[in-house]
Amino acid sequence: MxxxxxxxxxxxxxxxxxxxxxxxxxxxxxxxxxxxxxxxxxxxxxxxxxxxxxxxxxxxxxxxxxxxxxxxxxxxxxxxxxxxxxxxxxxxxxxxxxxxxxxxxxxxxxxxxxxxxxxxxxxxxxxxxxxxxxxxxxxxxxxxxxxxxxxxxxxxxxxxxxxxxxxxxxxxxxxxxxxxxxxxxxxxxxxxxxxxxxxxxxxxxxxxxxxxxxxxxxxxxxxxxxxxxxxxxxxxxGSELPSPEARESTVTDVPVLVVRGLTVRGPDGRPIVDDATFTIHKGEVVGIAGVEGNGQAELAEAIIGMRDSAGTVELDGVAIAGWDTRRRREAGLGYIPEDRHRQGLLLDAPLWENRILGHQTEPPNAKGFLINVGGARRDTTRIVAEYDVRTPSIDVAAVALSGGNQQKLIVGREMSHQPKVLIAAHPTRGVDVGAQAAIWDHIRNARIAGMGVLLISADLDELIGLSDALKVIYGGRLVADADPSTVTPEQLGVAMTGATGEETPS
Amino acid sequence: MSTDTTLSAAAAQPAAKPRSRRMSTSTILLIVAGALVGLSLVHQLANAPDVTSSGAIQAALQAAVPLGLAGLGGLWAERAGVVNIGLEGQMILGTWFGAWGSLEFGPWIGLLIGILGGAVGGLVHAVATVTFGVDHIISGVAMTILAPGVVRYLSYITWGSAGATQSPQVVDQVPRLSVPGVNSLKGLEEHQWFLISDIAGVLRGLLHEVSLVTILAVLLIPLTAWVLWKTAFGLRVRSVGEDPQAAESLGLNVYRYKYYGVVISGAMAGLGGVYLSTVTSAIYREGQTGGRGYIGLAAMIFGNWRPGGLAVGASLFGYTDALQLRRGSESVHALLILVGALLLALAVWEFIRRNRVVAISSAVLGVLSYVLFFSVDKIPTALVQAAPYITVLVVLALAAQRLRPPAADGKPYRRGG
Amino acid sequence: MTTAAVGARRIDVGKLLPQLIAPVAALVIAAAISSIALLISDKDPLTAFQHMYEFGTQPDQKVEILNKASELYIAAVAVAFGFKMGLFNIGVEGQSKVAAFFAGALASASFMDWMPGGLRIVLIVVVAMIVGAAWASIAALLKTQRGVSEVISTLMLNAIGGLVVTWLLNDHWGVTEPGAQIKTTGILPEDSWMPGLPIVSGTEQKVLGFFAIAVVLGAAYWFVINRTRFGFDLRATGYNPFAAVASGVNAKRMVITAMLISGAVAGLVNLPRMLGESHTYTEGFGGIGFTGIAVALLGRNHPIGMALGAILWGFLASSQIILDLDGIPKEIILIMQGVTVLSVVIAYELAARIGRRAQQRRVGVATAAAAPAAAEVVEESK
Missing domain, CATH: 3.40.50.300 (P-loop containing nucleotide triphosphate hydrolases)
Structure with a gap:
């Protein structure tokens, strides 16, 4: 001493x-x-x-x-x-x-x-x-x-x-x-x-x-x-940590999201996403690994239609590249944005209005050009129960909920419209373990039901544990494929820094 | 004020950021030289001596100063992250308190009282936006509603019902100075020689009978630049406008520096107000500011939140503002030649850069200028009065893209948030 | 069985109460500051307020208050359509001027003589809305296409609009009626004067017919904002523009639509007087657009709140006349209005903060205390 x-x-x-x-x-x-x-x-x-x-x-x-x-x-x-x-x-x-x-x-x-x-x-x-x-x-x-x-x-x-x-x-x-x-x-x-x-x-x-x-x-x-x-x-x-263990594969050979040559350019004309091409099949989770700022956020935003992009995107056989965000969502794209406070919620609005967000035109939220207040409220109550959103009421503002409960609400909202493809950006970032495990379960279950998932995450364990296929993004390009059943976080890390172009960890 | 908080931020977030566009001294000199040659051409082509006469230039300088001061006011507030649309209100306070102070205590004390009036206006805006977190635009609008009421009441109780809308004449003004010998340029100016007479007119306008307040105001531009970019105090003020959380994490009292920025902002606008009521004219009149606070803000946006740029903007808007004072109908008509040429040149330039919207709209505006030029001989007075406002719109529309406001400009800030 | 419980929305007193106290507190502060101002100039504030109240509650004055309130309310609704999505249309002033001028000039033009009066009123209303929207569209396009802040552009357009109207009225289309000093767009034929409403008892004076339209407008505003998909998108954009975009709102289209609606409503602002009182457009019109912003702030963009605000403003504006008779400067009203606006925006902000904290605390208590029992809480709310 x-x-x-x-x-x-x-x-x-x-x-x-x-x-x-x-x-x-x-x-x-x-x-x-x-x-x-x-x-x-x-x-x-x-x-x-x-x-x-x-x-x-x-x-x-x-x-x-x-x-x-x-x-x-x-x-x-x-x-x-x-x-x-x-x-x-x-x-x-x-x-x-x-x-x-x-x-x-x-x-x-x-x-x-x-x-x-x-x-x-x-x-x-x-x-x-x-x-x-x-x-x-x-x-x-x-x-x-x-x-x-x-x-x-x-x-x-x-x-x-x-x-x-x-x-x-x-x-x-x-x-x-x-x-x-x-x-x-x-x-x-x-x-x-x-x-x-x-x-x-x-x-x-x-x-x-x-x-x-x-x-x-x-x-x-x-x-x-x-x-x-x-x-x-x-x-x-206080108990065992949940882990995003992979289970038996549910991957089918039916493509549900086909992206070809997707390119997003910045204001200066440089590509932020550069010629991205990949396919997600029904029942498949495709994970995107990359150091933040390498184009994964822009890739997600381009697919959901928030950014102008070149290239083709097919959702369940329908070309959706020219569509706006609303039409894409109506056609069956679900979206869990990476920053829920910034892009996923109306913090000062009550939960039931947050349940409408993103699905303003779809039942049970809308009837023609009108908002179906009763329908939205009833369905919010259902989501709160089914997804274990802990709140005293659906009339409290979203800001009053903890991060995990906010995220469960978002997941419940997106899942409630049976998306064909879910774009999940950092779905468990900043949530407690309980919520994390629940969110993983929901993604797994939807995958079994045939949903395709594009999973973007900075948590390499989550990526490896949840994905059926992995892509590495670097400088806006998909530079490597990896097999989640064999790859280690270290190998992924090497690829994420763009250390080598040809050496594919798998 | 950000160019567009709702849209551009949502549409083009992280990605690549445009580099700050900074005007170097040589660029500014080049612009000045180009403007001179252009104006000389207009003078000759349309026989409109008042585009560069010393009288017109003097008027332009006097019109530019309050705009520049309002712009500096905007700069101080927005560099500290607070949008101050209440500049107009603070300027109004400046006009009244300046005139009242000058009448009561003489010009120099009057100047000080006017500045204080504006600063108090800034303080109120700071209390609302910084302490209470009110939306900056809303608080600014409220300020613009409050200020005219306050001065109207003060006018009434000070000068009686006859003086409710204007003050007695301010006789005692801050002295004016002339550069010795500059008056001899008068002969040269009257010859109407290409460029030479114009330069003589401009020099005489800028150097003859210049109020000390004008000199002070012009000096405030480099002084602001120095304080904000070369001193520790300036660094702190800018830091709370760029990233208040970072500043907080280093132990800075963010609120305090925002207060400094906004109060200085109000003081600058107040000085602009005093200038209007005691230098440009010698009387306080209701509605004297005429939206100059907003034009000053536009000059600052045009200048990309930098002192040099806002000076260029204020000069441009001040020049168009002053035209109405001296045979404006002819001068504006003549200037259409230059405006049309500039717009067409811009159209070609933007077309090469494949910026089609701007290219087409500036081409249309350019052609319209010439159609107007050839179809009438005079521009109606009311439209001459509208010239500065139209100029602001056109200039912002054609230029307002690659701008870089302070990163946290207009955003609410709470400690520990 | 679920419908009843879900349909009856729980009124959140902890959240609502501060919101109601806020404007009252602001008024008290404004009255206090005005009193101080009066005391400084040796006047008795209590007498002043009492005289204002007595004067303002006379039947004739009630009519004038409602007339004033109708105009202000329309202007406030125009502003609120933008405010709801965080779009600051400060240009209601200019839009309303340009709109009324063009509508008036067209309706009194000689080639319109054939038109029956009722149709002419409709024409005036429609043209005013279109022109108001068109003038507002300049600012909308500058914002969406070129990123120019709508605050700056609408302010500039106010000045430009006023000057354009001055020019057209004085140099081109204006006429001087016999015996009159100023130019107008020409008196409308009598069959297109909008009849007044005899709704205030105890006076021969009638409330301007447009009052009814203002009421309908308020109801329409509430419905659009709270019950339509468009209204939801509008509010979502106001809450959080980024989340709105991610939810599928087209931000640019939203700016343009909101601005057009706001401008169209702004086009109506001068019509109560034009159709029911002056029957022509003169340069005397103006000022209401800017005051409408104050009313919108006062009423927090809420249809009923704005109505109360408009009536209050109408009261202050019309009962100030009595002050001069008492030797009290009526300008005190301007201070009172200004202080009210400034203190009300601060009070609302404080109220929102207090309400939010109270709710956070309650949710914290409810979920922390009942962490294991959370399932039951959820069950209960079904």
Whole structure:
């Protein structure tokens, strides 16, 4: 045991929100110069805890000690002053700013905003091998680079304790390795890293200590070499983790969605989706793997008709390429958009109106040119029951529901119109395990009933577990096929970075 | 204000983003030179000396300044992420308080009081939009409804029922300066020589009898550019307009910097108002702003949310605004030559770039200009008065595509959200 | 068995109450600020309000209030059609001017003499709607084709429209009636004067006939917004434009349709007076379009809310006359109106926030407490 006080110590932290307790009696001790992982499923309260530690929200009860000294933060400024830095899951970078502008913001007093600051950035970048150029515009940077800018931002402020919130969620396995290399570099220099994740293998690989959070409270502290991933999972969920296991194939040889030469161009004329060709059969789930921003979002939006595109799309033998979104939906395309708050819901509208959304022209929502209020309400009640949407009433606004329940409503709504093909973009992103398992079940059942599914996901386990066939998208092109029954996440990761054109993992 | 929040964002989200269009000094100089040559040609072809006479240029400068100030007002607010359609209202406050202050305490204090009046208007808009999260457009409209009522009441209780719609004459004005010797250009101007007389007219218009307030206003353009892009304060203001969450995560008080932006915005608009009631004219009159707050906003959009660009826009709109003051019917008629030529040139250029909608519409407008030019000798006064508004529409329609507003412009922000 | 429970929508008091309190609170604030303004200028606010009330409730004044409210209500509905989808048609002012001018000029043109009066009224209404929609369509096309903000373009079109009308009226189509000073589009034949409605007792004065049309318009507005597919698409776009597009709404078509409807309704704004009072178009028309925005904000785009707002505004506008007789500047009304609008938008925003938080809390409690029992909750709501 060292004589040093722990870098961070949390004692009895409790935080309540209207109607929910996000954290209750959280206790945590982080040793100096270590990588300490905090694991827990979505909604377990990890993010709230980190926001408390970073001064973004005050705790209702409890005590925070930094290097042995009790602290109280009223804003991130206080946390930064105490040597804490945070790398957020969603990067906090202004696209239209240069790296320097992003880094010096709020810390202008240290080295100004000009030449001196740039020199300092270059120096830090070299010391930790981050490879960041001060004059680049952030919008020109890839995901990995942006993350390194975030880390640099924190180091620039002289942070000794780094919090990384789900840092690997957006990275491919190779980038994850690089990141872990950077992190080890940091602890070698005496820094402390707090690492939030729910990817258990990664956590066991990199952390020195692991703390498990369940339902808002700390349930265990373990050493990575003393637990198996399975034990960790059980600690995390309280029961066994669901897994998107593949079952017997239901794939038929009847094509239901045939896409040929689909090309989407950006405003500058460059192709964002480049000559995509593939077929989905009845009863088949085709998964699209790719690093975010490689055209998968645009591919989905082109098929549902939200983007202009060239090429042909046939739905159940009918050419639909020239159709608008509404006609495509009426013809049997279902759509679970990747960002439910942005594209899937009317947050301030009641649930029954959200049930109408996307199917405004179809029964039971419409009668001729009129909205069938009674029909929509009755069917919403049915969906709420059948899809286990937990809500006191169908008249509450969608915003009041948890992420998982919102997503179940969307899934129920899309499934209720018996789509021939479902385009599911990140269908379980940010939902709790219960909802995740339920959504997987619904997709599987619909597949058995003969539905085709285009599944886009960043979760490689979900892709491999659910898909009957896998395609890898890179730079807008479908560059590789993979067989989900044999491919490993690592192999997929290689293909997703476009490492090689011809080498097909399968 | 974003060019179109409902549509463009939905239609063309992430993908490739257009690069910011930034006007370099040389581009601006080139535009100025081209405009001069074009105007000289018009002057000769249509025998319309008032397109470049010193009187017309002076009027144009005086018309451009309030537009530019309103534009700067728009810039400060929108760089901080708040759309300020209430500029018009803040300008109205500026006209009244400026005139009242000048009458009571002399021109310089009057100037200050007018600026404060606008700033208070900005503060109200900030309270509604930043603190309470009211939709920016709605709050701006409410501001534009409130301001005229306030000044009408103040007018009434200050100057009595006769003064409810206008103030007494403001006698004491901020001094004007002339560059020594510039008045001797008058002879040159009267010769009607191609280009030479025009340059003489323009120089004399810009350098003779210029109010100190004009000079101050013109200096505010580079000053704004410097503060926003070269200082820590400016970086912070811009950061809350680009990505308030990022700014918040670095410990900035986002609300505070939004307040700064919007209050400065109101102050700029207020100065524009004072200018109207104490420099352009020497009297406060109801309705004096005449939508100049909105035109200033349009100048800023045209200028792609940058000070240099908005100065070009304000000059263009100010020039068309000033035409009505001096034989506008002839001048606008003559200018149709230039307008038609520019539109046709644009049509060819856009046709080459395969931008058919713009090419065809500018070709049609260009041909229409010439039809109008040859079919009448004078443009009716009412339509001359409409020239600046029409110019705004045409210019925005032909130019408003590859613009880049601040990323979080017009979006509500809540702490911890 | 399910129908009854489902059909009867639960009224959410926690959500509704703040929404009702908001405008009242705004009015109180406005009255308070106006009182302060009056006190500063040494006038007694209570007397002022009392006199206004006494004057405004006289039968003659009631008629004038309803007349004023009819115009304002039409303007507010025009604005609300856009506001509902987040489209800001600030151009009702210009659209209503251009529309009334063209309709009036056409209807009084000499080649129209053969037309029977009733048909002429229909013609005026139809032409005004078409012209209003056409003028609005410029802004719609600039937005959809060229991405020009409708706020800027409609404001510019207001100015342009006013000047075009001035030009045409003074230089071309205007006539000066004998004994009159100003130019008009010509007095309409008497058979096309719209008869008034004797609905206020105690006075000979009749309410403008267009009042009835305003009422019908309000009902139509409610029906279109709440019961038609188009109305759903409109509201969906207002809630969340991105989700609306993903749901199959054609955003551009939506902008154009909403703008055309808004412009067509705007075309009606000046007709109550033109058909029932002045019987011609003069340059004296105007101002209602902009005030209509205030009424729409006040009534939160709700058909009944806007009606109350229009009546309130009509009351303030017509009873202000009495203030001058008491030596109180009637301009205080302008302050009162301005403060009301500004405080009402803030109050509604606060109310929405409070309502949302209250609902979130209730849902949180209901689902957290009954996490295992959730199935029963769902069963219950069936």
């Amino acid at each position: 060292t004589a040093d006080p722990p870098a961070v110590e949390l004692k009895g932290i409790t935080k309540r929100f209207p109607g929910v307790v996000a954290n209750s009696d959280v206790n945590l001790t982080v040793r100096k110069g270590t990588i300490h992982a905090i694991v827990g499923e979505n909604g377990a309260g990890k993010s709230t805890l980190m926001k408390i530690l970073y001064g973004m929200q005050p705790p209702d009860e409890g005590e925070i000690l930094i290097e042995g000294n009790p602290v109280k933060f009223s804003s991130p400024q206080g946390a930064i002053g105490a040597g804490i830095g945070m790398v957020h899951q969603h990067f906090m970078l202004a696209d239209n700013f240069t790296v320097t502008e992003n880094v010096v913001l709020g810390a202008e007093k240290l080295h100004g905003i000009g030449t001196q600051a740039k020199a300092k950035i270059t120096e830090i970048s070299q010391r930790y091998g981050l490879g960041v150029e001060p004059d680049t515009l952030v919008e020109d940077l890839g995901v990995g680079d942006r993350q390194r800018v975030e880390i640099l931002k924190v180091l620039y402020r002289g942070a000794r304790i780094l919090i990384l919130d789900e840092p690997t969620a957006v990275l491919v396995p190779q980038e994850v390795d690089e990141l872990f290399g950077n992190l080890r570099e940091l602890i070698r220099e005496g820094l402390t890293v707090l690492f939030i994740s729910h990817k258990l293998d990664e956590v066991r690989g990199v952390a020195d200590d692991i703390t498990v959070i369940r339902r808002g409270t700390t349930v265990a502290s373990v050493k990575p070499d003393q637990v198996t991933a399975r034990q960790l999972a059980t600690l995390m969920v």
